[in-house]
Amino acid sequence: MSGIEIICTECGADALVRREPEYDGFKKVGELFFCSACGFLYASEDDVPFKTTNKTEIFTDADKIKPVTIFKDEELHKNCRYCNHYVFNPFAQRCDLHAKFVEATDMCDDFEKKEDLLSRH
Numbered sequence: 001m002s003g004i005e006i007i008c009t010e011c012g013a014d015a016l017v018r019r020e021p022e023y024d025g026f027k028k029v030g031e032l033f034f035c036s037a038c039g040f041l042y043a044s045e046d047d048v049p050f051k052t053t054n055k056t057e058i059f060t061d062a063d064k065i066k067p068v069t070i071f072k073d074e075e076l077h078k079n080c081r082y083c084n085h086y087v088f089n090p091f092a093q094r095c096d097l098h099a100k101f102v103e104a105t106d107m108c109d110d111f112e113k114k115e116d117l118l119s120r121h
């Protein structure tokens with residue numbers, strides 16, 4: 001007999017399979033297999049993603065680690081963090097020009113290089 005722990009292909013939950021007899025009228029014709037988490041009905045026992053059948057390769061490290069996004073130099077310098085209007089305090093990062101919250105990595109069309117602040121007259 002197969003194990004009853006599954007990793008549901010429908011909802012992705014670490015769940016259990018729920019077996020219910022399938023009747024044709026009063027005659028039992030087979031079994032139905034449901035996900036205990038979302039109630040998804042599997043087409044057949046062969047489609048049940050039993051945990052014991054080594055399906056763990058679905059969850060590889062590659063899925064967990066997002067590739068690091070590499071910005072081109074030009075784009076990098078248009079980030080809010082390098083902008084004159086970027087205001088950083090312990091509570092929030094915001095854009096003084098647009099009066100909104102921003103991320104240091106945001107990019108903006110109204111970007112104004114921060115060095116201008118120092119050389120302003």
Ligand SMILES: [Zn+2]
Nearest residue numbers: 008011035038
């Ligand atoms: Zn499910």
